[in-house]
Amino acid sequence: MPVFQLASDNITFPPPFLAEENGLLAVGGDLSVERLLEAYQHSIFPWYDKDSPILWWSPPERFVIIPGDIHISHSMRKFMKKHDVRIEVNEHFSETMHLCRMVHHSDDEWITEDMEKAYCSLHDSGYAVGVEAFIDGELAGGLYGVSIDRCFFGESMFTLIPNGSKIALILLAQELERKGFVLIDCQFHTDHLESMGGISVSRDEYLEMLSEGITEVKGYMY
Numbered sequence: 001m002p003v004f005q006l007a008s009d010n011i012t013f014p015p016p017f018l019a020e021e022n023g024l025l026a027v028g029g030d031l032s033v034e035r036l037l038e039a040y041q042h043s044i045f046p047w048y049d050k051d052s053p054i055l056w057w058s059p060p061e062r063f064v065i066i067p068g069d070i071h072i073s074h075s076m077r078k079f080m081k082k083h084d085v086r087i088e089v090n091e092h093f094s095e096t097m098h099l100c101r102m103v104h105h106s107d108d109e110w111i112t113e114d115m116e117k118a119y120c121s122l123h124d125s126g127y128a129v130g131v132e133a134f135i136d137g138e139l140a141g142g143l144y145g146v147s148i149d150r151c152f153f154g155e156s157m158f159t160l161i162p163n164g165s166k167i168a169l170i171l172l173a174q175e176l177e178r179k180g181f182v183l184i185d186c187q188f189h190t191d192h193l194e195s196m197g198g199i200s201v202s203r204d205e206y207l208e209m210l211s212e213g214i215t216e217v218k219g220y221m222y
Contacts, residue, residue, distance in 0.1 A: 003027055006056070011035040016043045016058035016203060023059030030054070031118035033125045040146055040153050041214055043206055045187065050112045062206040063198050065184040067152075070173035071197035079163060080170075087171040088132045090220070093123040096130035096142045100156035111156060119155070122146060126219030133168035140164030143172070145185075147220035151213035152176055153185040169196060182213030 004014045006029035019025035025044060029035055031054065039045060039056060048055040072080075097119055101111035122128035129152070132142040141164020143157040152172075157165040173184060186193045189200060201209070 011038045013039060013042055013044055013056065016207070019058045019060070021060070023057045024055060025058045026056040027053050029056070031114060033118075033122055033127070036118065036122055036146070037127065037148065037217060040148055040151075041210065041217070043203060043210060045153070046115075047110055048112075049110055050114075058203065059188070060203050061200050062203065063186040063189045063193060063200055064206065064209070065169075065173060065186060065193065065196065065198045067173045067177035067181050067184060069197045069199075070170055070177075071195065072170055073195075076163070076166065076170070080167070084134075084136050085167050085171065086134050087168055087175075088134070089172075089175075090123070090130055092132060093128060093130035093144065094120050096132055096158075097128075097144045097156075099142065099160075100144060100158045103158040103160070119144070119146075129220045131168045131172050133164050133171065135161065135163065135167060141166075141168050143168045149214040149216055149218055150179070150181045151183055151185065151210060152181055152220075154187070166196070183209050 003020065003024055004026040006026050008030060011034050013026060016025060031046065044056050044058045046054055047057050097116055119128045127146055127148060128144065129147045130144045133140045140161045141159040143154060143165060145152055145154040157168065159165040176184065186198050
């Protein structure tokens, strides 16, 4: 399959099924709020480093967590009963995203300065969400992603002390379940996410889930 060159004045993407076997669909364009929202609604996301053009991906398989199926291990349940755990949502988005970049990613990896600026704009528009987890009052970890209607698209997590990102994901999933969210998109498989209830779905299944979860383009109202 060809890799499509995106025009700067047109936010429309080619159909996801035209992506290469590895999921690469298109190159170029920009990280405007409008283009990012268009991408996420059609199973597409940006992923690239500072030395490459913007690359857009739609993998043939997607890793997701159904909010109500989040797995909490026996040891984690004991930990959560023993400690005061809580999350804050959208209190410090830019700091949360920057910590995701600095804790796990060097400057030459995929959370670039341009990505930070773009997702802060997405946050200002009501769509990007930052979650910070606290254990016994101490900042322990967090995550950020994009929320459109009843779909949450996870982007990155960070941990400062043990169990920090797990607490962020568990408590967020419980909140999303209460709000009737359809999925948490994890993009790619990891053993860690599988242990927390993640499953693989085909692109077609994923698009069906998006169709169920996005009936209007509205942001996250916490």
